[in-house]
Amino acid sequence: MLGSHVFQENALQRILERGEIESLDHTSIPRLRIPVRASVFTDRAARLRQLAQDHPASAYLALMAHLVDAQHRALEHCAVRSAGEEQISRAQAHGMPPLQAMGWSRAPQWRDILKALAEHMSGQAEVPEQARAVAASLRERLDSDPDSIETQADAILAERDTEVDGASAPFIMAALQVYWTSLAIDFDTSKLPVVSPFGVCPLCGSLPVSSVVRVGGSADGCRYLCCSLCSSEWHLVRVTCSHCEGTKSIAFHSVEGGPEGIKAESCDDCHSYRKIFYQEKDYNVDPVADDLASLTLDMLMGEEGYSRASGNPLLWQGPES
Numbered sequence: 223m224l225g226s227h228v229f230q231e232n233a234l235q236r237i238l239e240r241g242e243i244e245s246l247d248h249t250s251i252p253r254l255r256i257p258v259r260a261s262v263f264t265d266r267a268a269r270l271r272q273l274a275q276d277h278p279a280s281a282y283l284a285l286m287a288h289l290v291d292a293q294h295r296a297l298e299h300c301a302v303r304s305a306g307e308e309q310i311s312r313a314q315a316h317g318m319p320p321l322q323a324m325g326w327s328r329a330p331q332w333r334d335i336l337k338a339l340a341e342h343m344s345g346q347a348e349v350p351e352q353a354r355a356v357a358a359s360l361r362e363r364l365d366s367d368p369d370s371i372e373t374q375a376d377a378i379l380a381e382r383d384t385e386v387d388g389a390s391a392p393f394i395m396a397a398l399q400v401y402w403t404s405l406a407i408d409f410d411t412s413k414l415p416v417v418s419p420f421g422v423c424p425l426c427g428s429l430p431v432s433s434v435v436r437v438g439g440s441a442d443g444c445r446y447l448c449c450s451l452c453s454s455e456w457h458l459v460r461v462t463c464s465h466c467e468g469t470k471s472i473a474f475h476s477v478e479g480g481p482e483g484i485k486a487e488s489c490d491d492c493h494s495y496r497k498i499f500y501q502e503k504d505y506n507v508d509p510v511a512d513d514l515a516s517l518t519l520d521m522l523m524g525e526e527g528y529s530r531a532s533g534n535p536l537l538w539q540g541p542e543s
Contacts, residue, residue, distance in 0.1 A: 250440050254414065254424060257453035259407050263294035269508040273515040281350070283515060286536050288349055289392065292342035293400050296335045300404040303329060310413050317417040319427035321405050323379045323451055328401065333371060336397035337364050343393070356389050379428075379451075381533070391538035399535060402426050402452035420467055423449040424456050429532035430464060432497040432513045433487075437505070445498065448509035450535045455509075463489035464496050465531040474498070475526070477519050483507060484516050486523050494531040495523050510536060 267290040274283035305313070305320045313320035343349050343357040363371055371394065377385035378395055406425050418424035430447035434455070437443070446455035447464055458464055461472050464487070471490035476482075483503025488495040497516060499507045514534050523530070 251444055251457055252441055253457055254411055255436075255441070255446055255455040256409075256411065257403050257407055259297055259404075262403060262453050263290050263297060265506075266290045266508050266511050267294065269506055269511040270514075272506065273511055277515060279515070279517070283511075285349060285353055286392070286511075286514065288343060288346050289339065289396050289536070292339045293396055295342065296338050296397075296400045297404060300335065300400055301408070302331055302401055302404050304405055304408055314413070314415045317415045317419070319418060319423060319425055320414065321402065321409060321425045321452065322427040323398075323402065324427060328372075328375070330368075332375075332397055332401040333364055333368060335400050336371070336394060337361060339393055339397055339400075340364070357393065360390055360393055378538075381429075383538075386538055388538040392536050395535045395538070399451060399453065402428075406449075406452035406454045418456075421465060423447075423452060423454055425449070425454050426452040428452065430496065430509075431532065431534055432499060432509045433458065433464060434499045434501055434507060434509050435460070437501045450510075450532065463487070463492060463494070465489065465494045466492040468492065475519070475523065477516075477522060480516075480519070484512065484519065486519055486528075488523070488526075488528050493528055495528045496531045510534065 267287045270283050270287035270290060274280040274287065277283060310320050312318070313322075337360075340357040340360045344354050344361065346354075349357075360371070374385075374387060374390065374394055375398060378391055379398065409425060414424060419427070422429060426449065428449050428451035431450040433445050433447045435443065435445050441457075445458055445460045447458050448455050462469050463472060466489060468489050468491040473488050473490070475486045475488060475495075476484065481504065483500040485498050485500075486495045487498045497513055497519065499509065499512050501507050504512075514536055520530060
């Protein structure tokens with residue numbers, strides 16, 4: 223036990239132990255799980271509302287549910303130009319993500335998505351006045367100073383936290399998520415490079431928000447890292463640090479008396495952690511929503527000296543954090 227609130231487990235106390243995982247036929251494990259246009263954001267919004275019930279942060283979870291509703295509406299009719307053949311060939315040759323967010327030439331269409339999200343939030347009576355004011359400000363800036371919005375988007379994608387406005391960042395990130403999720407959905411995965419850089423999304427190069435051990439079909443019992451930007455998921459062998467790829471100093475932590483399906487996977491080699499969720503314990507788990515609703519575990523891991531490997535796309539603390 224770590225402290226009085228967090229329990230540490232033996233890293234090998236899992237459904238599949240490391241030797242069993244390595245003996246699997248990996249060709250049968252789906253490398254990539256592409257988001258589903260009709261359900262990726264509706265499922266997330268429903269999960270946020272479910273988690274908001276009797277939660278200390280219920281107001282924020284409910285606010286994000288409204289934002290995710292708007293994401294679903296925007297994604298329904300979103301069609302953006304994907305990578306060209308030259309870009310795909312270059313990605314294949316160098317083993318790089320073909321839809322890499324950093325350096326991608328975003329079409330102005332993404333700002334139309336942001337405007338639609340802001341208009342949706344401005345018109346929701348249940349949305350707090352402060353959030354509606356942020357949405358209204360974004361709408362005004364989209365017309366009067368679009369370059370400042372583009373600058374914020376660049377800072378968010380690069381995770382230059384000192385340059386990010388924490389109040390508007392969830393809205394801007396939500397629009398970028400819609401844009402890249404649409405790109406991911408329409409991408410021909412047969413053109414994906416055989417090898418990708420470790421620890422980032424094979425499609426867009428973004429960091430994962432968390433991981434989920436899935437149930438059912440060929441992915442049963444397999445752990446997938448979940449992209450914070452394009453909503454794709456990619457396979458990573460369990461009991462492996464998703465940050466540094468270490469395997470010898472892995473431990474799992476949970477909140478005393480908390481849900482069984484939520485743990486933090488820590489690594490003593492790099493002193494980082496990411497959360498891991500178990501679908502067998504809660505089938506409706508969502509990698510973004512459940513991560514956002516389990517900040518108590520983040521606080522306790524911080525007290526134990528571990529750093530979070532990457533943030534949540536719907537929560538930005540800004541330069542003062």
